[in-house]
């Protein structure tokens with residue numbers, strides 16, 4: 001199959017459908033998305049297609065993006081908060097090549113955002129969709145290796161062992177040690193893996209105005225948190241869930257004190273620098 | 289008085305059965321096995337009642353179906369026939385064939401009404417989870433969400449079963465056999481069950497440790513007003529713990545009666561053999 | 568209070584080619600409240616078997632045992648097991664020569680337990696248990712020890728104390744004084760007499776005729792079954 005970039009503009013339109021996926025694939029994925037939206041937090045299996053990027057590099061998110069995108073959309077792609085990482089740039093280039101949509105780095109301007117491991121700092125609205133790339137969709141995998149059994153556990157609300165896992169962390173270490181993939185209870189029903197976002201981002205899922213779609217390409221699962229859905233991190237009354245604390249620290253570029261900060265250790269190996277993880281938001285603040 | 293648990297013609301066949309064994313209900317079996325298709329009839333038409341506060345013994349030779357029966361009642365295996373009625377004497381529920389319930393309802397029932405202690409602690413405990421965590425699991429499943437309260441309750445139960453609180457946060461992997469058994473008992477009691485299922489809980493323990501475990505069970509049973517099903521090879525254990533006893537052979541109940549009657553005036557040839565071979 | 572009619576018990580020993588052993592045959596007797604019926608007969612005549620049939624440790628082969636319980640007249644010979652268990656809890660006691668108890672229960676707890684089971688608070692039950700043990704000459708040092716390791720005589724006295732403490736309506740006694748010294752026997756007899764005066768009906772077997780005569784109001788003589796069959 002010819003590579004997209006090498007072909008002439010006219011031939012490309014003959015060789016490819018809009019947004020790369022054929023209609024059958026798009027229809028299937030959209031149906032699965034509808035199902036996921038109808039049953040918040042439930043993992044819907046889907047027929048994951050071969051993508052011109054390697055599995056594990058966001059093919060699940062990409063298939064969701066491609067099945068939803070329209071010519072009028074404005075797309076933003078981020079990787080751990082950054083719009084310019086190689087991975088984000090590759091995905092952007094590819095989607096633009098097969099759709100021709102407008103690309104942006106501004107969260108408020110985008111209609112569709114595909115992301116890996118972060119939720120943007122700026123609040124999103126009902127008119128936007130956030131697509132999250134998911135490496136391991138099963139929140140219970142830590143406590144149960146068998147897929148058949150975790151499915152039954154979800155079906156029966158059999159979550160004692162997940163709670164036991166958290167309990168053991170608390171009695172041995174005084175707190176739950178998970179810093180990413182913190183398990184959440186969606187709509188009071190399913191325990192869900194929110195993808196490897198930091199704890200900082202977890203509260204943003206709760207009662208949000210935006211639709212969140214989660215795609216795992218390798219594991220062939222789609223799940224969703226529709227707008228205004230309750231999403232609660234698993235916590236004990238006497239050991240409440242806490243987000244990362246950046247008390248006393250601020251972004252050295254934009255001065256923000258209320259964002260998730262990346263810690264960079266300087267070349268001397270001692271000095272620590274802090275910068276906003278959400279780079280476009282940081283840029284925006286610097287401009288104003 | 290109404291039985292708490294009514295077991296009616298409960299059957300379990302391992303294997304598909306064939307024309308030879310299917311209709312006869314095991315008439316032509318060799319022991320508990322079909323000579324043609326090799327299906328094993330682990331339990332055949334087992335019927336009995338368990339009354340409130342009653343301890344019922346189950347004896348029988350190895351392979352007679354005792355553990356299978358316990359697993360069927362704990363919903364760990366699907367029965368191939370028969371019914372089980374759980375009739376809460378408190379009137380909280382109507383009598384219902386619990387085997388016909390869906391998996392969710394069964395698990396709820398198991399979590400709320402049953403406690404189980406296996407002969408092998410590996411089966412009943414998570415060896416890499418703390419002793420307290422093992423006891424806490426059912427509380428967590430039942431919606432307890434306060435670590436302090438959970439630890440308080442788990443601590444109480446471990447104290448009752450004579451596990452030092454200083455070892456509450458240790459994994460039972462390194463505990464002695466008797467201690468593991470006692471952690472299992474604490475775990476089984478955590479949900480305040482109505483029915484305790486004890487499968488060979490003292491087998492493999494030293495005599496003095498056996499004595500402590502037996503004591504514990506007897507006291508708990510009286511104090512907490514539990515009904516219990518006690519499977520044991522040891523007729524001494526059965527005599528000490530059980531009000532009534534059923535005798536199984538090749539998956540069938542061959543005799544049932546008051547425990548002292550079973551031991552001193554056994555009627556069935558097999559029971560007579562079992563009792564006399566003890567002497 | 569209790570009326571046995573044409574009561575028989577035989578054992579079928581399957582291992583011995585279904586050999587039949589008659590323990591006793593066609594026994595009839597009556598017992599009134601607050602009376603003591605002694606059973607006398609040679610060894611092997613079936614005395615113990617009669618008591619065990621009444622307690623239903625043995626299944627009677629034929630005949631009836633009509634017992635006037637608080638719930639009305641019940642035929643113990645074919646009463647459902649649950650009701651037998653209830654009667655054992657509430658009305659009928661049994662003292663044998665042997666003690667079957669949990670290995671790690673103290674003497675005091677063991678004796679207090681039947682009274683406690685009747686709903687008497689534990690401290691009170693223990694107080695009464697201490698009185699009884701004291702009266703039966705069990706040294707206080709043994710109260711917290713485990714009777715599983717006691718001597719035969721000590722175990723028998725524990726058994727008696729357990730039976731006497733809860734005032735059963737009917738008490739069955741199978742050689743309860745067999746290995747006791749004379750002094751202890753006297754005390755046991757006086758305890759039993761007290762219990763009888765309080766209304767308990769008893770059926771008892773005593774090896775020693777003099778002891779039997781000192782308590783029994785009536786004696787039933789049992790003749791051995793001839794084994795020509």
Ligand SMILES: Nc1ncnc2c1ncn2[C@@H]1O[C@H](COP(=O)(O)OP(=O)(O)OP(=O)(O)O)[C@@H](O)[C@H]1O
Nearest residue numbers: 302320328330348349350351352353354355356357
């Ligand atoms: N999963 C299984 N598949 C096939 N046969 C089984 C299975 N589990 C048990 N059996 C058979 O069922 C019969 C009853 O087994 P079970 O374990 O209930 O006996 P048991 O009375 O508990 O014996 P033991 O006293 O040795 O524990 C045996 O013949 C056994 O081999």
Ligand SMILES: Nc1ncnc2c1ncn2[C@@H]1O[C@H](COP(=O)(O)OP(=O)(O)OP(=O)(O)O)[C@@H](O)[C@H]1O
Nearest residue numbers: 552553578588589590609610611612613614615616
């Ligand atoms: N469980 C039993 N199984 C078989 N035979 C029994 C059993 N119990 C008693 N017997 C037989 O029944 C007969 C009566 O026995 P039992 O013990 O009632 O006599 P006993 O009058 O109490 O004798 P003793 O004065 O020696 O105690 C005896 O032949 C005895 O062997």
Ligand SMILES: [Mg+2]
Nearest residue numbers: 354355356487
């Ligand atoms: Mg077994």
Ligand SMILES: [Mg+2]
Nearest residue numbers: 614615616741
């Ligand atoms: Mg005798």
Ligand SMILES: [Zn+2]
Nearest residue numbers: 306309322325
């Ligand atoms: Zn067959």
